[in-house]
Amino acid sequence: MKRRFISVPVVLLILFAYLSCANIPQTESDLNVYLDDLGEKYEAVCVEMGTQNWNLYSKEAEADQDGPKLKYAELLLDPKHMKVVDNGLARIDREENPRLYRRLFVWKNVLTAARVDMDENVFRMENQLEQEVNEYTHDVDGKPVLHNELRQVLSNKIKDALELEARYEAYSDEMQKAFEPRVLELMKLRNEKARGSGFKDYGEMCLFMTELLADESKWFYDVIDFIEEKTLEPFKELVEKGSMKTGKEVSLENIREIVYSMTEDLPAHVGYPTEKALDLAKKTAANIGFDIDALPIRLVEKALPYGGLNLAIHIPSDIRILVRPNSGRVGLFLHEFGHGLEAVFNQTPEPIFKNYEWCLGASTPSYEEGMANVMERFADHDKWQVMFNKKSKARAEKEKDNQNLLSPYTIRSTIVEFLFEFELYRNLDRDPEDVAKDLYKKWLFIDGESHPQKYWATSIFPVAYPCYRQSYFIADILAWQVHEFLKDKFGDDYLFNSQVGEWLIEHLFKKGHDLPWMDRIEGSIGQKLDIAGYLASFGID
Numbered sequence: 001m002k003r004r005f006i007s008v009p010v011v012l013l014i015l016f017a018y019l020s021c022a023n024i025p026q027t028e029s030d031l032n033v034y035l036d037d038l039g040e041k042y043e044a045v046c047v048e049m050g051t052q053n054w055n056l057y058s059k060e061a062e063a064d065q066d067g068p069k070l071k072y073a074e075l076l077l078d079p080k081h082m083k084v085v086d087n088g089l090a091r092i093d094r095e096e097n098p099r100l101y102r103r104l105f106v107w108k109n110v111l112t113a114a115r116v117d118m119d120e121n122v123f124r125m126e127n128q129l130e131q132e133v134n135e136y137t138h139d140v141d142g143k144p145v146l147h148n149e150l151r152q153v154l155s156n157k158i159k160d161a162l163e164l165e166a167r168y169e170a171y172s173d174e175m176q177k178a179f180e181p182r183v184l185e186l187m188k189l190r191n192e193k194a195r196g197s198g199f200k201d202y203g204e205m206c207l208f209m210t211e212l213l214a215d216e217s218k219w220f221y222d223v224i225d226f227i228e229e230k231t232l233e234p235f236k237e238l239v240e241k242g243s244m245k246t247g248k249e250v251s252l253e254n255i256r257e258i259v260y261s262m263t264e265d266l267p268a269h270v271g272y273p274t275e276k277a278l279d280l281a282k283k284t285a286a287n288i289g290f291d292i293d294a295l296p297i298r299l300v301e302k303a304l305p306y307g308g309l310n311l312a313i314h315i316p317s318d319i320r321i322l323v324r325p326n327s328g329r330v331g332l333f334l335h336e337f338g339h340g341l342e343a344v345f346n347q348t349p350e351p352i353f354k355n356y357e358w359c360l361g362a363s364t365p366s367y368e369e370g371m372a373n374v375m376e377r378f379a380d381h382d383k384w385q386v387m388f389n390k391k392s393k394a395r396a397e398k399e400k401d402n403q404n405l406l407s408p409y410t411i412r413s414t415i416v417e418f419l420f421e422f423e424l425y426r427n428l429d430r431d432p433e434d435v436a437k438d439l440y441k442k443w444l445f446i447d448g449e450s451h452p453q454k455y456w457a458t459s460i461f462p463v464a465y466p467c468y469r470q471s472y473f474i475a476d477i478l479a480w481q482v483h484e485f486l487k488d489k490f491g492d493d494y495l496f497n498s499q500v501g502e503w504l505i506e507h508l509f510k511k512g513h514d515l516p517w518m519d520r521i522e523g524s525i526g527q528k529l530d531i532a533g534y535l536a537s538f539g540i541d
């Protein structure tokens with residue numbers, strides 16, 4: 001009889017398989033314990049990351065963003081976690097155990113995105129650029145001026161509009177030249193890594209990780225196509241009329257002037273004093289039941305490359321907001337309160353569901369910006385404007401008419417603004433100038449020398465919040481729809497009803513990333529995101 005023979009490599013393979021199997025949690029409860037432990041470690045790094053980002057922008061202490069990123073890399077790039085998650089996803093039944101399945105699904109996204117964002121070459125370059133763009137100053141007559149404050153500072157000095165524009169452009173050109181090649185280099189690195197994980201490019205990866213695209217849904221592209229089609233004729237008509245009225249042929253340089261020529265002049269109005277903006281914002285929040293001062297939300301004024309910035313250091317107990325000094329806009333304060341409120345009322349125990357924003361895949365910015373816009377929108381309400389902003393009814397109505405009239409142009413322009421970055425990721429070997437011009441030709445049917453994306457690399461967004469700006473657009477739709485719902489449920493005076501705050505907590509704020517964001521919306525207001533309804537609110541049918 002022949003002796004059965006098992007070769008040494010086969011023995012090793014079996015041994016290895018046994019050992020690795022032994023290390024992988026097999027039962028649901030073991031899996032939960034494993035993910036609890038991973039979540040705890042993850043949250044500890046989130047707190048450090050938030051603190052370092054706070055230091056960078058508040059300048060309260062020396063910032064070290066590389067430190068926590070190195071810790072993320074060590075934690076999230078450990079191949080064992082992906083193995084456990086893949087194994088769990090293959091075994092756990094989505095219907096039977098939806099929460100554990102969702103935990104695994106979100107971890108899968110976070111671990112996948114970490115292969116790109118937590119790559120040491122990527123994050124070191126990103127952190128370096130974020131710091132440089134944040135601190136970049138122009139020399140204006142011997143004084144350092146932050147880029148975001150440049151226009152304001154120049155307009156205080158220069159009264160002639162053409163001269164002001166020329167000076168502004170000269171400074172911006174210089175900054176664009178300093179950053180464009182380096183931002184492109186960072187983008188190429190991100191693309192290379194994303195392609196290594198099976199995505200077409202980094203932009204596509206971001207859409208998947210923020211639940212705008214899924215294997216079974218191309219929601220984002222469908223929405224864009226739908227809006228393209230709906231706004232096409234109204235846009236053409238608007239430009240045609242504007243062109244006739246001004247007697248000018250439309251180009252990239254004058255399209256704004258041409259479409260704005262169709263708007264009506266507004267009766268004069270002096271708004272609320274800017275120094276009252278913060279108090280007014282708190283009052284607006286109090287009217288629906290939120291006592292902002294009683295919540296763990298800290299607010300600091302600081303020069304910033306953003307309008308405002310909400311940093312959730314520890315959710316739900318330590319939330320901090322930075323706003324630019326004298327920003328004076330109630331809507332801006334309310335927007336940041338919205339981010340803060342969502343974080344302080346978050347009740348999900350698992351850190352991976354708390355919407356920490358530092359790891360792509362762990363939050364959905366369309367929803368997060370949506371919550372901020374829900375709060376911001378209270379100050380857009382007609383009654384608010386009449387009561388707190390002393391706006392005449394006639395003016396409020398005319399503003400709305402103008403907004404509706406311009407909407408085919410503003411909506412299409414906004415779409416070009418956020419598509420531009422996605423197009424760049426698709427075409428990193430092309431001149432960004434050509435990429436932008438092609439987009440304007442496709443969406444606004446115009447040519448010209450100059451285009452509004454000319455200074456794209458002077459913005460902090462492509463570096464620190466890549467492929468993010470569509471979130472604001474989607475957030476606007478979401479906020480419109482939530483306000484329509486609130487009006488139906490609580491009546492026309494809902495902005496003075498303290499039950500509204502309770503409803504927001506219960507149905508929108510306390511939920512975390514444990515449900516896909518579109519399901520959270522549908523579960524709360526009983527409807528899917530209503531794009532057609534949103535367009536109809538501008539008179540686009």
Ligand SMILES: [Zn+2]
Binds near residue numbers: 335339369372
């Ligand atoms: Zn925001």
